Amino acid sequence: MADILHRIGVTAAPEDVYTALTTVDGLSRWWTVDTDGDPSPGGVLRFRFAPGGFDMSVLEASPGTRVLWEVVDGPEEWKGTRIGFDLKREDGFTVVLFRHEGWREPVEFMYHCSTKWAIFLMSLKRLLETGTGEPAPHDVRISNWH
Amino acid sequence: MADILHRIGVTAAPEDVYTALTTVDGLSRWWTVDTDGDPSPGGVLRFRFAPGGFDMSVLEASPGTRVLWEVVDGPEEWKGTRIGFDLKREDGFTVVLFRHEGWREPVEFMYHCSTKWAIFLMSLKRLLETGTGEPAPHDVRISNWH
Numbered sequence: 001m002a003d004i005l006h007r008i009g010v011t012a013a014p015e016d017v018y019t020a021l022t023t024v025d026g027l028s029r030w031w032t033v034d035t036d037g038d039p040s041p042g043g044v045l046r047f048r049f050a051p052g053g054f055d056m057s058v059l060e061a062s063p064g065t066r067v068l069w070e071v072v073d074g075p076e077e078w079k080g081t082r083i084g085f086d087l088k089r090e091d092g093f094t095v096v097l098f099r100h101e102g103w104r105e106p107v108e109f110m111y112h113c114s115t116k117w118a119i120f121l122m123s124l125k126r127l128l129e130t131g132t133g134e135p136a137p138h139d140v141r142i143s144n145w146h
Numbered sequence: 147m148a149d150i151l152h153r154i155g156v157t158a159a160p161e162d163v164y165t166a167l168t169t170v171d172g173l174s175r176w177w178t179v180d181t182d183g184d185p186s187p188g189g190v191l192r193f194r195f196a197p198g199g200f201d202m203s204v205l206e207a208s209p210g211t212r213v214l215w216e217v218v219d220g221p222e223e224w225k226g227t228r229i230g231f232d233l234k235r236e237d238g239f240t241v242v243l244f245r246h247e248g249w250r251e252p253v254e255f256m257y258h259c260s261t262k263w264a265i266f267l268m269s270l271k272r273l274l275e276t277g278t279g280e281p282a283p284h285d286v287r288i289s290n291w292h
Contacts, residue, residue, distance in 0.1 A: 009290045144236055
């Protein structure tokens with residue numbers, strides 16, 4: 001098993017970061033504009049990109065502290081993996097500890113997704129600090145795989 | 147053991163990417179301006195940042211295909227870990243598969259370094275595609291840890 005890990009800090013309050021992670025409107029402003037579904041625990045969120053997308057079951061949503069999803073549909077490598085966001089306050093920043101865990105093998109697609117997650121987390125940071133994120137299809141291109 | 151993985155694609159030729167990874171001038175234009183040492187196999191490279199830095203022993207440098215370093219001095223969590231860059235040509239891009247492997251524990255510093263590596267690899271991409279990278283201390287800030 002292999003995990004993707006990231007850490008960013010944003011100057012917004014934990015409540016605002018939490019809103020960006022637990023509302024369709026918030027998620028569509030930093031990850032992909034084509035987002036819908038039910039962001040509450042037990043619900044399923046649907047994220048779509050040009051080449052396909054992901055359905056996430058919301059396992060946990062604890063206001064201001066933690067969001068956890070499980071991938072229930074999408075690319076074979078993603079199915080059954082979990083994506084978590086832990087929030088804490090430190091030095092005037094809301095720190096986001098991000099984990100995409102449970103990859104069965106460190107395939108090349110995992111390398112790509114790791115870098116792409118960093119790009120999208122920086123989009124989340126930008127959204128919260130400037131009011132404008134860079135969600136797909138307006139995301140920063142990193143390679144031939146986009 | 148835990149690894150940081152990333153994948154980027156740059157429109158420059160493999161030889162140019164290789165030069166940016168194996169010369170003091172190249173490295174100082176995307177990672178940190180305070181770089182010196184001997185980038186040939188068996189040499190030691192010295193990278194410095196405001197809070198400290200890393201000394202890397204060059205284990206391998208195969209023109210146009212592979213660069214591998216081992217951390218011989220720096221933060222405790224980095225010592226003994228290895229940093230590799232594998233290059234290949236695909237769809238008009240030089241693909242860089244990056245690996246910082248052998249972390250003993252997935253500590254919070256590893257989360258930070260994972261995101262920061264993505265930022266610096268995008269700086270490498272920018273250097274090769276536009277002529278100007280964003281090496282420390284001009285790097286993109288991601289959090290309270292910089």
